[in-house]
Structure formats: C-alpha cells, structure tokens
Amino acid sequence: MSASELPDELWRRILETGIHLSNLSYRDLCCISITCRRLNRISGEDFLWYSLLSSDFPQPHHNDPSSASTSSKKKSLYKIRYERDRERKRLAHRRAVLRMESEVAEHRRKVQELELQLAEEKEKMKSAVVELSNLRRVRQASVALNVWQPDVIRGRQKQVVEQCNVPVDSRINSTEMELRLCRQQIEGFDKALRVEVRRLEAAKEKLASVKYHPLQDNNLAPSPLGTRKKKLKSSSNVS
Structure with missing residues (x-):
C-alpha cells in the first residue's frame, strides 16, 4: 500500500502520535502541509494544532485573550503564541x-x-x-x-x-x-x-x-507559519 492509499484517519493518527512523542514540530507539520492538497487539509485540522499548542506553550489558554474565541483556528492561535514567545525571547536576549x-x-x-x-x-x-x-x-x-x-x-x-x-x-x-x-x-x-x-x-x-x-x-527569521500559502499554490498539483 502506497502513502497515497492510506486513509485519512491513519494519517491523522500518524501525525498525532508524532506530536505526542515530540518527533513532529510545527515546522514539520508546515512542511507536510505543502506536499499535497490532502495532507494540507489534514495537517491544518484543529486537534493537531491544539496538541502542538498544549505541548509547546503549556500555560493555561483560558486566561489568554487570543484563545477566547472558539471559532478561531488553532493554527492561528499557535502563530500568535509563537510570535509572542519569539518576541519575548528576543527582548530577553537583547536585555542580556x-x-x-x-x-x-x-x-x-x-x-x-x-x-x-x-x-x-x-x-x-x-x-x-x-x-x-x-x-x-x-x-x-x-x-x-x-x-x-x-x-x-x-x-x-x-x-x-x-x-x-x-x-x-x-x-x-x-x-x-x-x-x-x-x-x-x-x-x-x-x-x-x-x-x-x-x-x-x-x-x-x-x-x-x-x-x-x-x-x-530564530528571532530574526520570519514566522514560518505565514509563508506557506505561495508554496502551497505551486505544489497543489502534486496530489
């Protein structure tokens, strides 16, 4: 059975297991999302990004205004939290x-x-x-x-x-x-x-x-979460 023949549920389980075992980072998930339309759809699902959000930023999310809206995509919330954390580290590094x-x-x-x-x-x-x-x-x-x-x-x-x-x-x-x-x-x-x-x-x-x-x-580099759309368009014909 080739990778393209794997059912969506199995792909979800593979990605979820990789996140839980810390073998799959947000960068890996972004890279997977530009391979084909199918994996782009699966890798953008909320439960995967929620797992990454809980793993990389374990502080309670209910106190965070950015996570108050349940309609917001977890990927967008991860991007906001990532950029905040990157800015915090940049400022701490600058103070040092x-x-x-x-x-x-x-x-x-x-x-x-x-x-x-x-x-x-x-x-x-x-x-x-x-x-x-x-x-x-x-x-x-x-x-x-x-x-x-x-x-x-x-x-x-x-x-x-x-x-x-x-x-x-x-x-x-x-x-x-x-x-x-x-x-x-x-x-x-x-x-x-x-x-x-x-x-x-x-x-x-x-x-x-x-x-x-x-x-x-990392502090000087732009967020990788905001640079995937153009690549996705050029590689969408793969699937």
Missing part, C-alpha cells in the same frame, strides 16, 4: 546583551582609570628619583666643603649647598620614603590592572557568546 555591554564598558572604564593612576605614580617616582639624585649631590657638596680644594671648585659647591634651604638629610629621608611609597603604589596598581584586564577579557568573551546566541537566528 545590554547587561553584558554595560559590564564590558564598566571594566574598560576601570582599566583606563587604573592605567592613568599607574602612569601618574610612575611620573611621581621618576620625579622622586631625580630629586633624590640631586639631594645626594648636595650632600656630597656639603661634605666636600670641609675638605681642602681649589677656590673655584669650593665656590661652586658652596653655591649648590646655599641653594638648598631645607636640611639635606631631612629632605633625603622624606624623598626616600616617598620613593618607597610610589613603588608600593605602582605594585598595587599593576596587580589591580592585571586583574581588571582579565575580567574585561572574560566579559568580552561572554558578550560574544551572548551576541551569537542560538536563538538569534
């Missing part, structure tokens, strides 16, 4: 992308802030190193004043010492302390920067995975 983009922007802001603080501390340390070097030369000059030297050299060293209004040893101690503090700050900023960069990279990877979510194609 926005949250991740905000997180990436926040990590990037923190990285830039830490880089700026690190650069400022390095500049402070560089200035402290230069100042410490100058103070040590001043101390050497003050020591050299007590040693016999030619008057020209002695005059230059005396001029260097006189330019320093604050005791040299005190300034050297404070500059060395500032230098140690700068090194500690640089070490802390550098460590925090490495951590924040890792967090930024992880957030960017997560954002990329969210942007290419499998639901994206």
Whole structure:
C-alpha cells in the first residue's frame, strides 16, 4: 500500500502520535502541509494544532485573550503564541546583551582609570628619583666643603649647598620614603590592572557568546507559519 492509499484517519493518527512523542514540530507539520492538497487539509485540522499548542506553550489558554474565541483556528492561535514567545525571547536576549555591554564598558572604564593612576605614580617616582639624585649631590657638596680644594671648585659647591634651604638629610629621608611609597603604589596598581584586564577579557568573551546566541537566528527569521500559502499554490498539483 502506497502513502497515497492510506486513509485519512491513519494519517491523522500518524501525525498525532508524532506530536505526542515530540518527533513532529510545527515546522514539520508546515512542511507536510505543502506536499499535497490532502495532507494540507489534514495537517491544518484543529486537534493537531491544539496538541502542538498544549505541548509547546503549556500555560493555561483560558486566561489568554487570543484563545477566547472558539471559532478561531488553532493554527492561528499557535502563530500568535509563537510570535509572542519569539518576541519575548528576543527582548530577553537583547536585555542580556545590554547587561553584558554595560559590564564590558564598566571594566574598560576601570582599566583606563587604573592605567592613568599607574602612569601618574610612575611620573611621581621618576620625579622622586631625580630629586633624590640631586639631594645626594648636595650632600656630597656639603661634605666636600670641609675638605681642602681649589677656590673655584669650593665656590661652586658652596653655591649648590646655599641653594638648598631645607636640611639635606631631612629632605633625603622624606624623598626616600616617598620613593618607597610610589613603588608600593605602582605594585598595587599593576596587580589591580592585571586583574581588571582579565575580567574585561572574560566579559568580552561572554558578550560574544551572548551576541551569537542560538536563538538569534530564530528571532530574526520570519514566522514560518505565514509563508506557506505561495508554496502551497505551486505544489497543489502534486496530489
């Protein structure tokens, strides 16, 4: 017995069993509906679409205004529910992308802030190193004043010492302390920067995975339930 010789009741039972066993989706039913006039008529019957509606959207239908009219076709109700669910998923996906983009922007802001603080501390340390070097030369000059030297050299060293209004040893101690503090700050900023960069990279990877979510194609694609009529006309002569 060929497939065309099967009675309608047997076809109904085959399709119904496929839906109950989750082996037949709405896409499959739409594909079956464009094969011939007979299967188009059978696959559009309410009880099949009601089974799909109950299986894919199990929430109670009596609270849904779209299912209030008993004269409405279950296939139309399925299309309405499908498009609502697709829009809900699209919006949820969009919210997830926005949250991740905000997180990436926040990590990037923190990285830039830490880089700026690190650069400022390095500049402070560089200035402290230069100042410490100058103070040590001043101390050497003050020591050299007590040693016999030619008057020209002695005059230059005396001029260097006189330019320093604050005791040299005190300034050297404070500059060395500032230098140690700068090194500690640089070490802390550098460590925090490495951590924040890792967090930024992880957030960017997560954002990329969210942007290419499998639901994206379904969300952007038109509903297959509304694109079958033209195909049906071109294939109606098969039966």
